[in-house]
Amino acid sequence: MQNDVLLEVNNLKKYFPIMRGLLRKKVGEIKAVDGVSFALKRGETLGLVGESGCGKTTTGRCILRQYEITDGKIVFDGEDISSYSENNLRKVRRKMSLIFQDPYSSLDPRQSAGSLVGEPLKIQRILSSQGEYNDRIEELFRMVGLDPSMTSRFPHEFSGGQRQRLGIARALACNPSLIICDEPISALDVSIQAQIINLLKELQTKIKDLSYLFIAHDLSVVKHISDRVAVMYLGHMVEITSSSDLYKNPLHPYTQALLSAVPIADPFVEEEREHIILEGEVPSPIDPPPGCPFHPRCSLAIPECREEVPELREVDTGHMVACLRV
């Protein structure tokens, strides 16, 4: 029987060395991801939110093994890929792909739309004949709502929203089971954002067992598209819960502050809401505070919070929190 879990990340760490001086001596480390664990089921969308520098993008890149990971384990589709060689990774990467934030800079301007979408097929040597290849590209264009007659056009002839559709078609090319969406809509105008969100949701209903890891800073969008949401702060996972519970019952003080900072487009609701305003800024990941990463800004902090990093533990069915005070 096939395992229900597609991706399992266990205590993932990624430290970037800081090199200085003539001899490029290592003088420190940026702890971009510092012990992150979560699991993603088949056909599920897990949202990964947090503010800039919290390590959400790095987490995505580590799963794709674009970075060598410092420590931890990544199990994808039953295989431990944490120390796979490039050769072994090629086969795995067929099953996972990435949608980038900026549809302007992530598409090669000299390649036609058709060849951009078909490139992964060629790299993975999936299809045998030219006819099959052309059919697949046509199919991919239709899937993302682009006219297949546009295959010979170049990226600059497409609007921002259409370019992001190209990016999605390219990500779908090899029939992946996991797509990592890294801020896929933040470069687009509001009216276009909805089109892309709807497209991503629609694809998931059409393609059986397609999972998304949806990385974004916009909490409303993440909550809208995800089944579960994971909140990150300074390289740590602070809370994981179902999307429906996120707004109703946030437990971690950081999640509460983050939710409260997002304005709701309804003046009547806003009038009633309590606004938690955090003090100060996110500390540097080069020299993170000891213990709980959030304690310097936390209104509930007690001396113990300074001593140990709180473990992510299940407090309710499917609701995980890393906080001593919960």
Added chain:
Amino acid sequence: MKELLVVKNLKTQFKTEAGLVKAVDGVSFTLNKQEIIGLVGESGCGKSVTCLSIMKLVRPPGEVVDGEVIYQGENLLKYSAKGKEMSSIRGAEIAMIFQEPMTSLNPSLTIGQQLIETMEQHLGLNYKAACKRAADLMEMVGIPKAVERLDDYPHQFSGGMRQRVMIAMALSCNPKVLIADEPTTALDVTTQAQLLELLKDMVEKTGTSLILVTHNMGLVARYAHRVYVMYAGRVIETSTTKEIFANPLHPYTRGLLECIPRLDEEKARELVPIKGLPPNLINMPPTCAFLPRCPYRVESCYREPWAPLRSVDGKYGEHYTRCDVNTLEKVR
């Protein structure tokens, strides 16, 4: 006198090789004392150009071709952009906070030099007094170790801190009008909340008025008293914030509200995207600019010129719109 700034029929155009771009095409609005108004719309709707026109900062090939900007009884548009009158108003009476702080701060001067310079010029303070006030301002906008940081250069600040510096600079001469053009778009939400709360406090405590330019309907709902929704260089609907959100009448305003997910919704409802793209502002047809994207359009829309703003009954205050979804639905 309640009205502080009145913009009447403002028109700003850009002469480009492709043709004449009517970026702002007859915009009118009023800003009252101690009020926050929201200018909302998608990129290219003319909201930033409107602000630049008020400040007389539109550069060639752009030009303000018509309209009035009346500030305390004087029409600012009759002054020359580089003249003495404008210099004494810009920064001192009307100040602006830009979207990208890195491009609006001088990278080769320290933050202190930039702050002090403005205050020496506008407030006539001596160097020592200006230094003192600069440090106070930095502290007020939430910059730790304010006195030491005056000697730092812009690149030594993080994005959020730079935007705080911009706000400190804008507030340095106690302006009566503050124009914030997408002040927090590039920042994280918790920083956004900190900065907007600060601006709101300013309005409440010092009696400054704020024009908040944004595409974020949530920010408008949280902070603005009144809203002007812009499309293709014109105001298409305006009212109090409550009225606009409770009873949006223009198809575009409805579209803007239906295409964004809400944090507090129980179950994810399907988003309704606005079809198509914003119009090209060159050679605009005389009909409604939103017509090609409008889901409510009727046959007569293609024949009639773009309707002006007209008054409708509002439950939460005066309400003006160019179009009314309810009438269109009756015709259909």
